[in-house]
Amino acid sequence: MDSAYGALYVVATPIGNLEDLSPRAARVLAEAALVAAEDTRHSGRLLRHLGIERPLLSLHEHNEASRVTRIAAHLTAGEDVALISDAGTPLICDPGFVLVRELRRLGHRVVPVPGPCALVAALSAAGLPTDRFLFRGFLPAKGGARRARLDSLVARDETLVFYESPHRIRDTLADIASCFGERHLVLARELTKTFETFLEGSAATLLETLAADPDQARGEFVVMVAGAPPREGEAVTLEGEALLAALLAEGVGVKQSAAVAARVLGGAKKQWYAQAQALKDAQA
Structure with missing residues (x-):
């Protein structure tokens, strides 16, 4: 100074x-x-x-x-x-x-x-993917706006992170259950304090937990929601990218790697070739 x-x-x-x-x-x-x-x-x-x-x-x-x-x-x-x-x-x-x-x-x-920082502390111990996450702070206080915000995030594949207060946590969990269904959640409460707790499960399951033990609804919360699972076509693409990356790492040429991917996973060789070339260019 x-x-x-x-x-x-x-x-x-x-x-x-x-x-x-x-x-x-x-x-x-x-x-x-x-x-x-x-x-x-x-x-x-x-x-x-x-x-x-x-x-x-x-x-x-x-x-x-x-x-x-x-x-x-x-x-x-x-x-x-x-x-x-x-x-x-x-x-x-x-x-x-x-x-x-x-x-x-x-x-x-x-x-x-x-x-x-509460969100970083919560993520570090939640067991959810942390390579990509989307922090949206506090959700809207009013139910309609809160559900609209949640609906806009359903397709996001990053781990979603929110802060929530004890007097709204039940309403928020109910809206997450409505919008996200059985998606996996982790609730972190009272971080670094005497009654620090991590609860996990679907939103509906966590609502039952809070109803059975009202003390679990006390304190400030970090709410973490697992990202959306990949759609079927995306899963094939991710699997193919991993295969191509492994082949290229072993020194297999772009054309040969594309041919292997097409034979193993299906699809057009031309598309696999373009993807393999893009991976090789990114590694250069």
């Missing part, structure tokens, strides 16, 4: 377990001239726990735009500012986007201090 101009540090804070705060995050908070916080009362308790006394400035969705000038003035004066949310990584379903966008537009440095 020795630049002639200050920087905005976007600091991730614990989502439950206070031991998850990194030493770097604690140092940045202790050295910042100002800490911009979503809820100063909540963040004040965190800072006191850490033995840190810093000026706090509220920054939430209703006043964020008006805070840009004040924070920019601190940076111009060579003072560093830390941005934190109530829990987890700022900007991920939390305030901060407007501030970061405008400070970058003004030429100020914005520095991430990575750490806890």
Whole structure:
């Protein structure tokens, strides 16, 4: 923090377990001239726990735009500012986007201090594919809009990730059951806290679980839905791509690989040739 101009540090804070705060995050908070916080009362308790006394400035969705000038003035004066949310990584379903966008537009440095994030923590332990996922934050509160949003996502083949509150989790699961049928789900609740729980099954099964044990409906949720299975034609294409890739890796030529794929899986040699050539070009 020795630049002639200050920087905005976007600091991730614990989502439950206070031991998850990194030493770097604690140092940045202790050295910042100002800490911009979503809820100063909540963040004040965190800072006191850490033995840190810093000026706090509220920054939430209703006043964020008006805070840009004040924070920019601190940076111009060579003072560093830390941005934190109530829990987890700022900007991920939390305030901060407007501030970061405008400070970058003004030429100020914005520095991430990575750490806890509920969606990443949930995915890491859910057992669902994580090579591709689609995070859609909170679903709409009203049933009609929520079902419309879910309907628009039914065909997506990535793992779908949502946040949900305890008072809407049952309605959300009912709508997922209606839209997605027996698709596999994982619910992560109270992450890193004493009652952290992962529940899995179809939406209908999970509704039964919550009905049998109302305590399982408490806390904040990360809802993860398995991606849509490939349609029949897509499955053949994926199988063919794997076969072609294996043949090419063994040094088999494009023409010969296409002939093998056509013989094993069917289809026109011309199409297999084009796919094999595209794979070879991608490997070059």
